[in-house]
Amino acid sequence: MKIAIKTSVITLSALMGTTAFAQDNTLTINSFGGAYEDAHRACIITPFEEETGATVNVVTAYSADAFAQLRAQKDAPQFDVLHFSGGQEIVGASEGLLAPIDAAKLTNAADVYDFAKANLAGGEGPAYSIAAIGLVYNTEALPEAPSKWTDLLNPDYSEHLVLTDISNGYGMLGFLMLNQVQGGDLSNIQPGLDAVTQLLDAGAIIVSTSPEIQQEFAQNDAWIAPYASDYAYTLRKAELPSGFAQGAEGTPASYITANLVAGRPNMDLALKFIDKEISPAAQECFAEALRYSPTNSKAELSSEVAADIAYGEDGVKGLIRFDPATIEANRTAWVEAWNKTIAR
Structure with missing residues (x-):
């Protein structure tokens, strides 16, 4: 899947070295590189930018590295939203590095399976895809x-x-x-x-x-x-x-989660981004592109895609974390x- 992308990609060192960002309409997130990042852009990042006029800066960083950076920056965090696939949100929430999420501020939260939003109030972000x-x-x-x-x-x-x-x-x-x-x-x-x-x-x-x-x-x-x-x-x-x-x-199941970083100025915009990630359209796109399981119960997939994943109420009820x-x-x-x- 090759898609023309407008999103700017920057290194974390460049991000930390500038003060010129328009903080009111800019987000900094991590993604996982390769085909995953291509799908992340196509399904979520680019549509979000087009819908909101925001700029999303992407740092390619896998879960362990992203979490290490979050810890190192605890007094002055540089990310707004962090994505984890190894359960790092559990530790991050317990250490106060991640902010609690009010489900009422996520328009799609009501349609997300309970297991994927079990501890939003405790700071553990929702799972937006399942491997x-x-x-x-x-x-x-x-x-x-x-x-x-x-x-x-x-x-x-x-x-x-x-x-x-x-x-x-x-x-x-x-x-x-x-x-x-x-x-x-x-x-x-x-x-x-x-x-x-x-x-x-x-x-x-x-x-x-x-x-x-x-x-x-x-x-x-x-x-x-x-x-x-x-x-x-x-x-x-x-x-x-x-x-x-x-x-x-x-x-x-490996839960891929979207987490709100504590102490950042753009938390409302970051919540809108997380809400986009748990929307049916975004998750349908991810499933089509990569064959990850949706966590939004309203996501509708073709029989071909559904055959490759854990899908629907019956498919996800057997998930074990x-x-x-x-x-x-x-x-x-x-x-x-x-x-x-x-x-x-």
């Missing part, structure tokens, strides 16, 4: 879609199964779901590690990045991989037969245990 983690599969090798997470343990799949390292955020969520269906929880990941050992012994492989998943599907007879909903679409665009299935036991704070607190120990398990 659902399920089973990406080869539709030619498996004309009948897998339907359960326990299908990963099917011996017929063993030599055609691709797992993703838990250093990858989606890989972590897929592993935690495998751990859960094997009887584990966030206080005990050993059942998941035992399952990984079993799968590797049977012929499964582990990759670290999404392009490696594509390579395995294209060249090495991969049939199934626990990964994000948008990736089945990525594979199809590469002319690889692929589909996405939600496991009956539940669907791990593993506590981001617990994941972050245990990440180092879990990665160490994982690395010992896969060493062979």
